[in-house]
Amino acid sequence: LELLAQQLVNGLMAGSIYALVGLGLFLVYGLLDILNFAQGQLVVLGGYLCFVLVTVAHVPFLLAIVIGMIAIAILAITLEGLVFRPVEATPINGLIVSIGVIGIVQSLLLLKAGTTPHPIPPLLPGTFQFGQVVFIDERLLILCVSGCLVAAFMVFLHVGRWGKAMRATLQNREAAILMGIPVRAITQLSFGVGGVLGAAAGGLLGTIVPVDPFTGDSVLLKGFIVLIVGGTTSPIGVVVASVALGIAEALGAGYISASAQDAFGFLILVVFLLVRPEGLLAERSARRA
Amino acid sequence: MKHVLGLVLIGLLVACGGTGTSGSGGSNIRIGSVMSETGTIAYYGLADLSGIQLAVKEMGADGGFLVGGKRYQFVMDQQDFASQASQALVATQKLIDEDQVKFLFGPDVTAGWVPAWGTIQKAGIINFTSATPARGYLGQATASGLFYVLPSPEFRTNALIKAAVAVMHPSTAALLIPNDAVGNSFKPLFEKALQANNVKVVYDTLVDPAAKDLSAPLSAAKAAHPDVLVGGAYLDGTFGPILTQAVQLGVTKNFIPMIGVSEAPMKQLGHGVDSYVTTVSTLNLVGPTDDAAKTYVSSYQKYLGSTPDNAAAPGVGYHDAVWMLAAAMSAAGTTTDVAKIAAAMKQVTSYPHANLSMTFDSSGQVSYPQTVSVYQGSTGTFTYQRA
Numbered sequence: 307l308e309l310l311a312q313q314l315v316n317g318l319m320a321g322s323i324y325a326l327v328g329l330g331l332f333l334v335y336g337l338l339d340i341l342n343f344a345q346g347q348l349v350v351l352g353g354y355l356c357f358v359l360v361t362v363a364h365v366p367f368l369l370a371i372v373i374g375m376i377a378i379a380i381l382a383i384t385l386e387g388l389v390f391r392p393v394e395a396t397p398i399n400g401l402i403v404s405i406g407v408i409g410i411v412q413s414l415l416l417l418k419a420g421t422t423p424h425p426i427p428p429l430l431p432g433t434f435q436f437g438q439v440v441f442i443d444e445r446l447l448i449l450c451v452s453g454c455l456v457a458a459f460m461v462f463l464h465v466g467r468w469g470k471a472m473r474a475t476l477q478n479r480e481a482a483i484l485m486g487i488p489v490r491a492i493t494q495l496s497f498g499v500g501g502v503l504g505a506a507a508g509g510l511l512g513t514i515v516p517v518d519p520f521t522g523d524s525v526l527l528k529g530f531i532v533l534i535v536g537g538t539t540s541p542i543g544v545v546v547a548s549v550a551l552g553i554a555e556a557l558g559a560g561y562i563s564a565s566a567q568d569a570f571g572f573l574i575l576v577v578f579l580l581v582r583p584e585g586l587l588a589e590r591s592a593r594r595a
Numbered sequence: 596m597k598h599v600l601g602l603v604l605i606g607l608l609v610a611c612g613g614t615g616t617s618g619s620g621g622s623n624i625r626i627g628s629v630m631s632e633t634g635t636i637a638y639y640g641l642a643d644l645s646g647i648q649l650a651v652k653e654m655g656a657d658g659g660f661l662v663g664g665k666r667y668q669f670v671m672d673q674q675d676f677a678s679q680a681s682q683a684l685v686a687t688q689k690l691i692d693e694d695q696v697k698f699l700f701g702p703d704v705t706a707g708w709v710p711a712w713g714t715i716q717k718a719g720i721i722n723f724t725s726a727t728p729a730r731g732y733l734g735q736a737t738a739s740g741l742f743y744v745l746p747s748p749e750f751r752t753n754a755l756i757k758a759a760v761a762v763m764h765p766s767t768a769a770l771l772i773p774n775d776a777v778g779n780s781f782k783p784l785f786e787k788a789l790q791a792n793n794v795k796v797v798y799d800t801l802v803d804p805a806a807k808d809l810s811a812p813l814s815a816a817k818a819a820h821p822d823v824l825v826g827g828a829y830l831d832g833t834f835g836p837i838l839t840q841a842v843q844l845g846v847t848k849n850f851i852p853m854i855g856v857s858e859a860p861m862k863q864l865g866h867g868v869d870s871y872v873t874t875v876s877t878l879n880l881v882g883p884t885d886d887a888a889k890t891y892v893s894s895y896q897k898y899l900g901s902t903p904d905n906a907a908a909p910g911v912g913y914h915d916a917v918w919m920l921a922a923a924m925s926a927a928g929t930t931t932d933v934a935k936i937a938a939a940m941k942q943v944t945s946y947p948h949a950n951l952s953m954t955f956d957s958s959g960q961v962s963y964p965q966t967v968s969v970y971q972g973s974t975g976t977f978t979y980q981r982a
Contacts, residue, residue, distance in 0.1 A: 308818070309814060309817075312817075313811055316810040316814060416635060422832060423835070433843050433844075440844050440845055442844070514808060514836065515807040516807065524805065524806075555811065557811075559811035560811045561815070564811060567802075567803055568803060
């Protein structure tokens with residue numbers, strides 16, 4: 307039972323990071339129909355920036371996360387204008403462009419930082435025990451911060467004009483234009499929010515897994531899984547799928563085989579594509595159907 | 596007048612280069628090096644290259660070596676394969692086909708050596724490498740010039756486990772092995788070595804070699820109450836977070852990482868561990884305690900102008916291989932008959948500037964005493980022993 311509880315804690319933490327990445331992907335896919343592979347690089351850049359701010363500039367960790375979120379949001383908005391907007395009429399070109407961004411960012415990071423992983427010193431290095439279950443303080447902090455960010459994102463999406471406008475654009479871009487919603491600004495805002503979530507994921511992840519130029523690859527794959535399983539039209543579905551994926555991976559790795567940890571995610575993906583292709587919480591008659 | 600002087604100078608240069616005569620009156624023998632001096636795996640290439648460069652400089656300072664009463668020196672023909680497999684082949688072909696090199700050091704890693712091996716084998720030259728796949732060719736009739744400069748995995752694993760057991764006295768172990776070709780080749784070696792030292796494996800699993808968050812399998816390992824955690828990863832950067840997670844989750848306080856991991860993760864963590872035992876690729880070069888390491892560091896400082904850290908340690912093997920090659924030429928009485936020199940290499944038991952007391956067996960596999968690093972939490976210090 308202790309092992310089960312421990313694995314649930316491990317899975318919940320991993321799921322909270324997947325949710326941040328998945329929601330970033332959700333925004334861009336919802337608006338432009340582009341599977342934004344570059345989202346993983348926003349996570350990596352957020353991690354590197356946080357590492358530099360904390361270890362070189364000695365900025366407090368939480369402040370470094372906030373600075374990272376602002377900087378990466380600006381970068382994401384810039385990318386939208388320079389790279390994605392010119393190809394928004396043809397999503398397949400957007401997909402290729404986003405893969406190109408991965409190559410550019412990875413090459414630059416390899417050139418400047420090499421392959422050496424860079425660990426961000428944890429803010430809370432201690433642990434505490436509840437029965438036989440060990441709670442690692444840093445992981446709880448990650449859980450809290452990412453939980454707050456996800457909650458803030460949900461509130462933003464459902465309360466206030468900009469959130470409503472974003473939801474409307476996500477549901478039907480053409481109708482949103484006809485209703486006078488400033489779709490261009492909403493698109494920029496969505497990329498910015500995606501950058502905020504990606505940077506937060508990178509900074510938080512960097513305290514438990516050192517950042518290297520390839521850190522984004524595996525989290526990006528997990529992000530895609532939760533996006534598809536959760537439903538590409540449902541942010542809550544993405545969050546639920548993230549937690550479910552984290553827990554499934556932890557239980558699978560703990561009880562079946564650690565080497566097949568990634569396979570459990572793909573297994574869930576295949577099952578959902580067969581049984582409920584529209585996603586966990588999306589309606590069958592979603593606009594894309 | 597200027598025109599005549601120019602012609603004389605060109606004539607002199609051509610004469611020197613054409614006969615291969617060195618400034619000190621001996622003859623030059625070209626040795627080739629194909630290492631990753633730039634790119635993602637330059638870490639290994641630069642370390643290995645430093646050993647070869649050091650040996651060549653020492654040789655120059657010693658006035659070369661004698662073969663049949665005549666004095667010779669090595670000159671390096673150095674190629675950077677820039678961490679690119681395709682470039683390793685191009686660089687190797689250039690050295691062999693254009694520069695007529697018969698003695699080649701490297702490519703030193705799998706990614707470079709595998710594509711180059713066909714060309715090396717066809718040329719029938721002598722090749723020194725530390726690339727793991729080369730071990731599969733040792734002893735084959737068509738690979739009589741192949742020399743592997745790292746001790747066998749069996750030898751290194753046994754030395755590591757034996758030294759660790761002597762410090763930790765464990766009765767149970769959890770085994771976490773990266774699920775790739777290298778990891779799978781080491782798994783039975785670890786199991787056998789642990790069994791031979793009466794340590795029971797109470798939990799074992801293969802893990803994703805790229806995974807750095809192993810909290811799930813570590814939690815499962817903890818449930819089996821092991822005295823020691825064996826394996827995890829074979830790079831410092833990957834093992835570091837695993838060590839931290841294992842200590843935080845309270846899996847155990849004793850660690851034996853895979854061969855390839857150094858003291859660095861333990862130094863970085865700095866607490867929560869009773870004992871931590873790793874192999875040192877050749878010698879401990881930081882604060883060296885044994886004479887061989889002290890000599891190497893001092894020579895390195897003198898000829899290469901900097902102080903080596905343990906990242907340079909793999910170069911010691913290549914350094915000694917250069918000197919062994921010279922000794923083999925002296926023993927064989929030839930600098931050109933590759934077959935005779937290769938046969939003599941396998942007979943060499945002593946050579947100048949020896950740091951590792953290396954010998955090659957009839958298959959071309961090197962052996963030398965393994966240095967093991969032992970960290971003990973009670974004193975907070977690292978000690979080194981030859982096993």
